[in-house]
Amino acid sequence: MATAKLRQRIVQTLLALxxxxxxxEVTLEAIADRAGVTLQALRSAFDGRIAILDAFVRGIDEQVLAARDPELAEEAPRERLFDILFARIEALLPHRAAIRGLAQAAFRDPLLALELNRMTVRSMSWMLTAAGLPATGIRGAARAQALAVMWSQVMRVFLDDTDPGLARTMAELDRRLRRAERAAIRFDRLDRFLRGRRPPSRRAADDTDTDLAEGHPS
Known part of the structure; x- marks a missing residue:
């Protein structure tokens, strides 16, 4: 059975390539050769390239969750999600070149794009949970998918952001989350209307702490 150290070396090798x-051109043979392992050892560690990518994404999830600030619970939903997602961006910063290459490849490879979306949706579900926002059930799944789409838009800015403080990325994330918050309020009003309930006033909607929790973050 492959050790955690070997698995991590393989993940880092794939990212470097x-x-x-x-x-x-990032073939299994190239990964094994660069990592200094046999194909048999590589096979015992992972099922293939997608499985290696999956391990990388899972590791980023764990890194963000481990660093979560308990005081986030005192913030508004949008602020909590902003802090969680920006922490994720910072965790991805050392791997930006690899992410850029994968993003470019996804435009040419629909199967890769589908796999990356699957991983992102799963990660966004965890990020919503970390921010204290519902991520279960049909609405939770839709919320995670919508957040994954928003995340891909933020990533486009991140990949070309040359500012050391990631100012453009931070501004884009804030803008997208504010738009999601407004969409969530509109969705909640429509949902209440369709259910035959009186929609909340603008002031009540602004005062509520359920902006992102009750609607789709898109």
């Missing part, structure tokens, strides 16, 4: 060459 993805930063240097096209995705279709």
């Amino acid at each position: 993805a930063a240097e060459r096209r995705w279709d």
Whole structure:
């Protein structure tokens, strides 16, 4: 059975190769050769390239969750989610070149795009949970998918943001979350209307702490 150290070395090798060459050139043979392992050892550690990527994404999830500030609970939903997602961006910063290569490959490879979306939706479900926002059931799944779409839009800015403080990325994340908050309020009003309930006043909607929790963050 592959050790955690070996698995981590393989993950880092794939990221290094993805930063240097096209995705279709990041073969299992190339990964094994660069990592200094046999194909048998690589196979015992992972099922394939997607499984290696999955391990990388899972590791980022764990890093963000481990660093979560307990005091986030005192903030408004949008602020909690902003802090969680920006912490994720900071965790991804050392791997930006690899992410750029994967993003470019996804435009040419629909299967890769689907796999990356699956991983992102799962991660966004965890990020919503970390922010104290519902992420279960049908609405939770829709919320995670919508947040994944928003995340991909923020990532486009992140990949080209040359500012050391990631000012453009931070501004884009804030803008997208504010838009999501407004959409959530509108969705909640529509939901109440369709259920035959009186929609909340603008002031009540602004005062509520359920902006993102009750609607789709898109």
